[in-house]
Every structure is written in structure tokens, then in C-alpha cells.
Amino acid sequence: xxxxxxxxQKPRASQSQPQPSxxxxxxxxxxxxxxxxxxxxxxxxxxxxERNMDVxxxxxxxxxxxxxxxxxxYALVRLAMFTEHKRTPLRxxxxxxxxxxxxxxxxxxxxxxxxxxxxxxxxxxxVELRSRAELDRDAAGPGGTQNQDDLEEARKATGVxxxxxxxxxxxxxxxxxxxxxxxxxxxxxxDEILEEEAADALSDDDDDDESxxxxxxxxxxxxxxxxxxxxxxxxxxxxxxxxxSGRVMGDQDLRATLKTLRIPATxxxxxxxxxxxxxxxxxxxxxxxxxxxxxxxxxxxxxxTRGKRARVQAADDDGQTTYEWRWGARAHSEVGExxxxxxxxxxxVQEESLPGGxxxxxxxxxxxxxxxxxxxSKRKADAASRLEKMAKGIERAAGGQLADVM
Numbered sequence: 001x002x003x004x005x006x007x008x009q010k011p012r013a014s015q016s017q018p019q020p021s022x023x024x025x026x027x028x029x030x031x032x033x034x035x036x037x038x039x040x041x042x043x044x045x046x047x048x049x050e051r052n053m054d055v056x057x058x059x060x061x062x063x064x065x066x067x068x069x070x071x072x073x074y075a076l077v078r079l080a081m082f083t084e085h086k087r088t089p090l091r092x093x094x095x096x097x098x099x100x101x102x103x104x105x106x107x108x109x110x111x112x113x114x115x116x117x118x119x120x121x122x123x124x125x126x127v128e129l130r131s132r133a134e135l136d137r138d139a140a141g142p143g144g145t146q147n148q149d150d151l152e153e154a155r156k157a158t159g160v161x162x163x164x165x166x167x168x169x170x171x172x173x174x175x176x177x178x179x180x181x182x183x184x185x186x187x188x189x190x191d192e193i194l195e196e197e198a199a200d201a202l203s204d205d206d207d208d209d210e211s212x213x214x215x216x217x218x219x220x221x222x223x224x225x226x227x228x229x230x231x232x233x234x235x236x237x238x239x240x241x242x243x244x245s246g247r248v249m250g251d252q253d254l255r256a257t258l259k260t261l262r263i264p265a266t267x268x269x270x271x272x273x274x275x276x277x278x279x280x281x282x283x284x285x286x287x288x289x290x291x292x293x294x295x296x297x298x299x300x301x302x303x304x305t306r307g308k309r310a311r312v313q314a315a316d317d318d319g320q321t322t323y324e325w326r327w328g329a330r331a332h333s334e335v336g337e338x339x340x341x342x343x344x345x346x347x348x349v350q351e352e353s354l355p356g357g358x359x360x361x362x363x364x365x366x367x368x369x370x371x372x373x374x375x376x377s378k379r380k381a382d383a384a385s386r387l388e389k390m391a392k393g394i395e396r397a398a399g400g401q402l403a404d405v406m
Contacts (some may be wrong), residue, residue, distance in 0.1 A: 072106065073113035075099045079128055080114070084174040086291045089129060092170035098326040123178045129293065129329035130406055131169040138403070139247060139326075173293070175334055186220040194218035228271045231285070234263065235294060236335075240344045242325055243337060244397040250300065252314070258282070293330030295298075301322040336405035337398065345390040349383060 058299055083090040096104050113124070119126045152284050176183075197216035242249045255265055265267075268279040280288065289295040300322045327337075394404055 007369060069106070069109055069113060072099055072103075072110045073117060076110055076114040076118050080118070080172070080174055081122075089173055089293055090126075090170040092172075094303055118174070119177060122254075123176060125177050126172045126176045127175045127333055129169045129171045129173060129333055131329070132296070135296075135327075135329060135332065148339070169329065173292075173333060185222075189218040190220075191218065193220070230270045231280075234269055234285070235289060236340065236343060237261065238289075238295070238325075239331055239335060240341050243340055243402075244344065244394055245360060247326065247399065248397045249325045251325065254325050255282075260380075288291060290328065293328045294335075296326040296328045297323060298326070331405070332406050334405065337402040338404045341391060341394045341402045343400070344388055344394055349386045349390050 053173065076095060079091055079095065079098055085095075091109075095107070100106060115126060118126065161167055194216055197218065201216065238254070238258075239253060245253070259265070263282060267282055267284055269282065269285040271277060286295065286297070325339050
């Protein structure tokens with residue numbers, strides 16, 4: 001009994017160590033959870049900072065890329081204006097070399113940005129010239145199957161497959177996009193501008209070399225200093241002669257026609273006093289127009305030849321190869337056949353005014369005035385009818401419908 005009592009009074013091991021209460025365990029768990037929350041918050045904060053740094057880097061990269069794009073676009077605008085001042089086409093490889101460098105893939109974005117600057121600031125745009133192959137294909141027209149058959153036979157003979165689409169020329173020019181009405185208003189004569197030009201001419205009398213030959217037009221467009229009016233007139237006459245000759249004209253025929261217009265082979269073409277050269281010979285001027293892209297000078301093909309024989313060149317009676325003149329790519333993109341056709345039609349059909357019309361109407365009273373208005377109306381209707389007939393005749397002479405600027 002005593003042993004049992006002693007064993008029962010001995011304390012157990014589990015009873016000798018105090019156990020934590022429920023409150024203590026809860027406090028410990030909350031403290032641990034708070035530490036974990038603080039760690040999570042710190043990690044989230046670090047991640048946010050890293051994301052913000054990445055966003056800042058991306059924004060800096062985007063900004064640098066945009067600045068580089070803007071610089072390239074303005075460089076392309078300057079290059080286009082400099083090339084247009086020389087009146088020579090701008091080539092794609094020249095853009096890559098002087099503007100893009102090694103970043104040739106950026107051409108579409110740089111070109112689009114430069115195009116926006118040109119249109120919104122200067123009222124101009126870059127337009128790609130058409131290749132000779134495209135112009136020849138369009139010159140054949142719907143009914144001109146002869147050239148198309150020749151090309152097809154040539155492809156079969158050489159084994160060259162027909163391409164899905166003809167490649168562009170990859171050459172560009174600057175073209176005005178100003179509205180025609182705005183240009184017409186800018187070309188009108190104003191008394192105020194005439195007075196200012198007369199005053200400027202008096203103040204420049206001492207400098208004869210620079211001011212000599214300058215004509216006052218009294219318009220916003222100063223033709224004496226902005227363009228070479230005489231040379232442009234000869235160009236449009238040449239384009240008109242080629243157009244009404246079926247869009248192609250032999251070299252001898254062109255020179256003979258120009259001779260009748262008092263522009264012989266030994267004649268000269270005058271330029272504005274501000275030009276680097278005051279005059280050019282006819283041959284030099286024609287070569288300049290070919291270089292600028294207004295005219296195309298090529299060897300004439302022998303009539304009636306097809307396939308491989310189409311390469312045979314036409315020759316004159318002396319056995320020398322003959323040449324022919326056509327419109328160049330720049331003339332199609334800058335001038336247009338419709339504009340030249342209208343120029344020829346208006347020149348050929350001039351409205352004739354009746355002598356003493358207004359005075360006779362006033363003396364005849366009301367009946368005379370009514371009769372005068374009827375005659376004037378009939379005269380305008382007749383002039384419009386003649387103009388329409390002349391325009392149709394020009395289209396027939398050209399060999400088909402006239403095309404607008406391309």
C-alpha cells in the first residue's frame with residue numbers, strides 16, 4: 001500500500017513543465033503572420049519598383065526611337081527638297097545611303113512621317129515615278145495588243161516567266177498638292193503687288209547684273225524668279241506635239257516641227273536671269289529634259305516586227321538608226337495628258353469677241369441689250385461646242401483616252 005501511495009504522489013514529467021496557454025499561442029501565430037505579411041509587402045514593393053523601372057526603360061526607349069524617327073524624317077524632307085531644286089529624281093538607294101544608313105527596314109515609317117511633314121507644312125508630297133515597263137504596258141491600252149503580244153512571245157522565247165506585278169521604279173519626285181483654285185488666285189495680278197515690285201525695281205537699278213530682265217507680274221507667284229517661263233513653254237509645246245502624234249514622235253519630225261515654230265537646231269532656249277545658265281542649245285535642253293525625266297529618248301523599233309525580231313531597230317534611208325521621243329515618267333506624274341490636252345484645245349479654240357458689242361447694246365435700248373445677251377450666250381455655247389470637238393480630236397490623235405497625273 002505504501003509503495004502504491006508513494007508512486008501516486010510522484011509528479012509526472014508532463015506535469016513538471018508548464019504548457020503555453022491558448023492566448024499565448026494565438027499571439028505567437030499573429031506575430032508570425034504579421035512577419036510574413038511584412039515580407040510579402042516588401043516583396044510586392046520590390047516587384048512594383050522593378051516594374052516601374054522596366055516601364056521607365058521602355059518609355060525612354062520608345063522616346064529615343066521616336067526622336068530617331070523624327071530626325072530621319074526631317075533628313076528625308078531636306079534631301080527631297082535639295083534634289084527637287086536640281087529637278088532630278090530622288091532614288092531609293094540614295095535615301096538608304098544618306099538617311100537610313102544600316103536601318104533600311106525603317107524606310108516605310110520614315111517615308112510616311114516625311115510625307116506628313118511635306119503635306120502639312122509645304123503642300124507637297126513625294127510620289128514614286130512609274131517604270132518604263134509600266135508606261136509601255138499602259139501605252140498599249142486595251143486595244144493595243146501588238147506590244148503585249150510582242151512581250152509575251154519574247155518571254156516564251158527566253159523562258160522568262162511573267163511577273164505578277166511590275167516592280168516600281170524606286171525613284172521619287174516632289175509634287176504640289178495645292179488646290180487648282182489656290183494656284184489660280186496666286187497667279188492673278190494685284191495692283192498692290194505691282195507697286196511694290198516697281199519700287200523694288202527702282203531700288204535695284206544700280207545692280208544691273210541681278211535685276212536686269214526681271215519682269216513684274218503683280219502676282220503672289222513671281223514667275224521671273226520662281227520658274228523659267230520660256231523654257232517651260234517650250235517643254236509643254238514639245239509634250240503637246242508628242243501627244244497629238246500618237247504619244248510617240250520621231251526625232252526628225254520633232255526637230256522639223258520645232259523649226260517651223262522658230263526653234264531651229266542651232267537655236268537657244270532662254271532661262272531666267274537667276275538661273276546658273278542663261279541659255280542652252282536645243283540639244284542641251286532636250287538632254288536636260290531627258291535627265292529630269294520629262295522626256296524619254298529611245299531607239300525606234302522597226303514597224304511590223306514581233307518576237308525576237310522586235311529588237312530590230314528602225315533605220316532611215318541612209319542606214320542610220322532612228323530615234324523617237326515619248327513622254328517621260330516625270331511628265332506623266334507632274335503634268336498629265338489631260339492638262340496638256342486642255343492646254344492645246346484652249347489654245348486652238350479662242351473665243352472671238354464681237355467688235356463694239358457693249359456700245360451697240362446701249363444705243364439700241366432694251367431690245368438691243370436683249371439681242372446682245374442672246375448673241376453672247378450663243379457665242380459662248382459655240383465656243384464650248386468647238387472646245388469639246390477639239391478635245392475629242394486630240395484624244396483621237398493621241399490614240400486613246402487621255403490620262404490624268406499618275
